[in-house]
Each structure stands twice: as structure tokens, then as C-alpha cells.
Amino acid sequence: MGVGIGVPGLVDPDRGRVAVAPNLPALNERELGPDLGRVLGRPVRVENDVNAIAVGEWRKGAGRGARALLVVTLGTGVGGGLILAGTLYRGPDGTAGEVGHMPLRPGGPRCRCGARGCLEVYASATAVVAAARAAGVPTEGGAAAVAVAARAGDPRARKVFARAGAAVGVAAAGLVNLLNLDRMVIGGGLAGAWDLMEPHARRELGRRAFSRPLERFRWAPSLLGDDAGVVGAAILAKENMGA
């Protein structure tokens, strides 16, 4: 039996190599798959963590049955993984899926990536907490605390989720039009607050997406939560997926 592992960074799954892991620099340029494989005495499959999450949700979670799926993680940053035409879509360098850095407003606020107006500056948990703080909503406890305030009826907190949801809706509309996406699974720290964001996302989507693909499209919060990556990594270890 093999072992699957999800790494927050750019990996080459065929070689089991981590090219770069910004938050785990000890793994940079490490042959993690072969190295771990020798220690464990088993084959080890290395994959990007959000790609593993996407495979997990697709096969066992909220993405089941989807044919063109984006799994987006709304956490500290915004990450993504794409399942297209029946397989994990990685792209020529393995960098595909970076939905968090699609420009949403070209002149918008600066993103930590250096660009402006990326989806991430509107729809990450970090962005929600920052906007809530700026509006005077208590943010001890992070985005979950902001959700509690919104559910209690605090209009400032509700507005923060409205803005984040609308941003997700605009991005989703572009991807429904371009990729004929039929499912979007919302993961990460904001997944539990998706009900607060969804009406606003739906409104933007309805204004912008073409009717035919829109008819088929739906989104759903993650079913597997923190287990999605583990489930996906195990599936990837069993199968040789990806293009």
C-alpha cells in the first residue's frame, strides 16, 4: 500500500519533488517522495495540498458527480484545484488552480502577491477579518466570530460577508462562462459561513453567467472539511491521476 501526501507548494508529482513550498522552506527542492519512500518502505505520492483537497471533494465529498469542478479554499489565502474532463488539471508547470489571484478589480487593493484587486483581497478569511475590524466588528476568534456577529444580525458583519460573497460570485461567473464549470466547492475557514455569502454570490452569478451553463452549475460548501486533503492524497496514492 502506498502513501499520499499533500504539500502547500509547487510539486512535481511524477518525480515526488517539491519545487518550492513558501511556508515550509525546508522542503524546497527536496525529493520528498523518494526520501519518505525509503524511510517508510512504501511508494509515496506527493501532490499540492489544494489539488489533494480537490480530488477528495470530487471523489468523496461535495464535488461528487461534477464534470468541471473548482474547489476553492477561502482561508488565510484563497487557493484552488481544478477537475476538468475527468481528471485533476495541473497545467504544464503544475501551477494551475490559482483562482485566488485572478484579477477581480484591476485597480483594487494591493494583494500579498504584489498585484491589485485579486479575488484573495476580497474573499479570504484574512480579508473578512480585516474588513470586519475596520468596520468595528469584534474579530477575536477570527472569521468564525464575524459569522457569529452576522448571524446575530450585526449589519456591519453581514455587509462584510456580502462583499466576500459577491466577489466569489463574480469570479464564479467568469469561470462558468469560460470553463462551463458545473460545480464549485467552497472549502477553507470561510466554508462554514458560506450560507452568509451564497445569496450575494448567487446574485452576481445570475447577472453575469450565460444561461445554459448556469442551469447546470451549482456550488456547495465542503463536505469533508479538514479531511478532504487526506482523502484526496490517499486516492492519489492509489491512482495515477492528473494532466
Next chain:
Amino acid sequence: MGVGIGVPGLVDPDRGRVAVAPNLPALNERELGPDLGRVLGRPVRVENDVNAIAVGEWRKGAGRGARALLVVTLGTGVGGGLILAGTLYRGPDGTAGEVGHMPLRPGGPRCRCGARGCLEVYASATAVVAAARAAGVPTEGGAAAVAVAARAGDPRARKVFARAGAAVGVAAAGLVNLLNLDRMVIGGGLAGAWDLMEPHARRELGRRAFSRPLERFRWAPSLLGDDAGVVGAAILAKENMGA
């Protein structure tokens, strides 16, 4: 020998059926492939026209060697076709490729699709002519006349192409990040003016795209021009491509 045909509309290539062709309503819901096949005594392959163009450029034109290719046609409208993971990417309903209706500025000008701020309102030949006219540039002769004025040094005409190029660059950046696109081929009426747009597109791309996929990415004007669709349709008639 078979026959390939590109139709400006939504088609089901497996059945040879045109679902809807907005500008050729006589074809709506017609079994064009089987019907033509009976008349011609040969198998007929029906495909969306921009998908056929994409296949043509990919196999015989400016897209050769690309692994993740968007062919975008900047004409009356803005259309697109995607080659991903070694095949034409159609999506579950066959509607994929509509890059012209990705939101670029959510609050931007109204698009003929009903939404606001789509790429098409900035980067179509129609948009270029409208912006040139508004700026006082003579537009008899269409976008080509605006290009002549820009090449002669008219700053108003140059500005029109700068804006269109920047819009293409912002859209390209999002797609380089999301899909790890390695090539974008520019077709349609504005392809001949791509040199006027490219520096502005490149600047936006450089500001927004991640360095790793950006290193591999390049764009090029169409090599096959008006022949791309015919070449692609012929290739599609010979092979059974697409996902």
C-alpha cells in the same frame, strides 16, 4: 473522406446538432451533421467555429507546441477556444471558451450579453471602433483604419489600442494564474493590430501573473488568419477530438 464544418453557435459534435446559433437562427436545433451528410454522401463533423479555429491554430498555426492554449478572437465580439491537456476543452454543455464574457471590471460598461465590464466591452473590434469614434479618430474602414491612425502616431488612436491591450493583459494574467496557460493566440479583426496592443498587455501580465507560469507563457497573433477555422474543421473531421 469526411467533411468538417464550423458553426457560430452552440453545437453537439457527437450528434452533429446545432443547439442554437444566435446569428444563423435557421440552424437552431437542426441536425446539421446528419442532414448535410445525407446530401454530401460523406460523414460530416460539426463544431463551434471558434473551437475549430483553436484546433487549427494549435495544430498548424501560432499555437503549435502549446500545452495549455487559449485562442481568442477579437472581432465584432470576443470569442475563445481552449486546448487543455492535449485536447479541445468543451465542458459539460459544450459552452466552454467564452473568454469574452469574463468580468474584467464588475462595474464597467454594459455588455451586449447583459452583464457589465466583460472583456468584450474593452477588447473587441467593436469596442475599439466605438472608443476611437468617441475620441474623434476617423473610423471609416473599421478597426484597421484606427490602426493606420495609431501607426501614423495619432495619440488618441494609440490610446484606444493601449486600453484594449491592457484589458487583454489583465484577462491573460488571470488565466495564466488559473490555468497555467502557456500560449495565447490572438485572432479576429484585431489580430493585425496586435503589435499596437502587445506592450500594454505585457505590462499588465507582468504585474499580475505568477513568475513560474509567466516564464513559459507567450502570445502570438494568428498565423492562419481566416483559414484557421477551415483547417481546424478539417482536422476535427479526421480525428475525434474533444472533452
